[in-house]
Amino acid sequence: MAEAMERVLVASRLHLGMDIAFITEFLGKDRIFRGVSSAEPSPLRAGTVMPMAARYCAHVIAGGLPELIPDTGLVPLCQALPETKSLPIGAHLSVPIRLESGRLFGTFCCLSHTPRPSLNARDLELMRIFASLIASALDNHLVAELERDAQFGELQAAIEAGDRCIVFQPIVRISDLSVVGVEALSRFWTEPRRGPDVWFETASAIGQGPSLELLAVRKALQAAASLPDHLSVNVNISPSTMTCGDVADALGGFDPRRIVIELTEHVPIADYAPILRALRPLRKKGIRIAIDDAGAGYSSLRHVLVLKPDIIKLDTSMIRTISGDRTRQAMVMALAQFALKTRIRLVAEGVETQAEFETLRKLKVTHGQGYYFAVPMDVQHLQTFCAQRLKYGSAS
Template sequence: MQQLTNVVALRPPQEAGDEGINRVLRALRTHLDMDVAFVSRFRERDRVFTHVDARAVAPLKPGDVLPLEAGYCKKVVDGLLPELIPNTAQVPMAMSIPETRALPIGAHLSVPVRLSDGQIYGTLCCFSALADTTLGTRDLGMLKVFAELIADRLEMDQHAKEERLRKHRIICAALAQAQPNVVYQPIVSLGDGTIAGWEALSRFSSQPKRSPDLWFQEAAEAGLGLEMEVRAVEKALEGLGQLPASHYLTLNCSPALLLSGRLAKVISDHDPARLVLELTEHCVVPDYDALSNALVPYRTAGVRLAIDDAGAGYASMRHILQLRPDIIKLDMALTQGIEHDAQRRAMASALIAFARETDTSVVAEGVETTADLLTLRRLGAHRVQGYLTGRPMPLVLAANWQVPRLAELFEPPSG
């Protein structure tokens, strides 16, 4: 199954980095008992205040811009002002700076923020309205340590930004090439050996070569997760009209897609009784009540809900208990080799018994051997999906697919 990453709870890397730097500023300002602490970034002709923490109302805010030569920062970097000024009244150049009296600034500390390649990003500064003659070299040393921490954080954020842009370019290129492609895998009834439905699965031919779950994960990390999911659903639905009318189609959906409201428009022109929305074990659900509410209009219209990977982990069981699906899909880790494994049989039997009590149907995935199929049929599974009954295939094959060489398996036992 394709793993779809929930992006609802994710924050952009830059936002997370800003929060870390703001905490550093707050700790520094509080420890030194200063009124304002800030980080400024040098540009060609000006400097911008990127992060600001203040005791009360700050005289400046993030995003404010001043000429590069204004204030203290550039003068400190150029060696015209000392990094530590306990009392600005004792430094004539400091007193000549308009901001000293306007703010006012009674004590000031400032050090360069230097990146690992030696480049000066800007400065880390703090000041108070009153002079503070207790400030000394140990305080300045602490400021330099904090500046190194901030430089590390800034470089990490820059790397994350570059990585996000790289991923964004790759995903955009894949979307421009009409990716993903969609293949269909049959879901076969254990009652009579006929095809009951199909699961639509995404495949990617673009570079780099990797599994579909990694493509969807990277799309989410690039901020394009919903676009990739919507594209996959749209392409899957293009084939619904060419599949027999008695067959249903299973669509992999993340909680983020369901909560976004975008899915309703995509499926609005299709028979809801033929659609199944599938959530996997790997989907993170931050709010089951919100997801249940989002599912109400779909399920009221006749769309069914499936929970994938049952038996693979705790999350799938939570999905089942919280969302009350129409279909439970047993994970291949549970079904493969089940004929010879008593523990697998016991677990599968328990899930099938649960499904029977809750009027839920069971699809066993990953079925590759006749022995496993017969065991699952004996345990009470309703349908199977796997290489034994059909590999994922293009629509042109799916439209006329016949389940191979299994008719004898579904005949009533003799005698």
């Protein structure tokens, strides 16, 4: 928006041969300069606030001064205004900026330090056209701001009301179906109803991504406090949040040896150095790292080579139809061999059928997660599930 204003201001000032062009917004009894283009150093700058009273803008809007003034020396009211001499102002053009709603936003003005007798009605019409373009851009900007504010309000309401819950999906050892860990997943019940991915994308878009992610981490670890000590707890954290400086605090108070950070991949990682620095002290405490959605993202295999994770989680897209797809089988078998040789745990996500399970077992994939084993559930149901249907395994 600022760049668009700057282009309009420079173009109009140069075309009309004026010394200063500016856009002001009216705020009560004051006006704030939203953009200024000047041929020379000027006391008028973007952000400057001045009172509306006894100013050219106020008189033009009220009808006391014309929008086109080629020579202020010929207009008695101009000579009575202090800014005529202080700036000075020899010629002045000013048109209102009205938004689509009819609201008067402010004014678009050009001035010259000396009289400009050549200024005419065509120049004034050009100013009106520029003002219309500015108003259109402002309307689009304000709509975006209103949408952002509405999204922020919904997000804040959900957070403040605690209107969220954490569910856990078991991670099992394929060889004996023992539960060795869980992945914590967020659920939101605030209206309008949206999936968790949409909530997190919205939070990221309005600059609240880390706050929501770390709140989810804290809630997950609080809920997991009553789970058996040998179960690992996987929490999802994006690379950008990893480097925000607040992750260690969010993970505090829970046995670090049970925590697994799943690095989610939504955008490419341009620089691994900050992430490696953030992970180093956490890994020293015993926290493990998992690369999530391997095989589906931008560069998940590169993540494996650079970050050297403890766990690789194969994306659902690699597991779906694997029972009848030799290409997928070959790729997963290669990753299983890689995991075996590097002592990395390999977890297949999205396992939904008996055929997929049997294929993964034949391919020597060691761990699995998905609806075939268990749906996401709250703590109480998870405890019952583990006690009644599966035997507990070790977390090694």
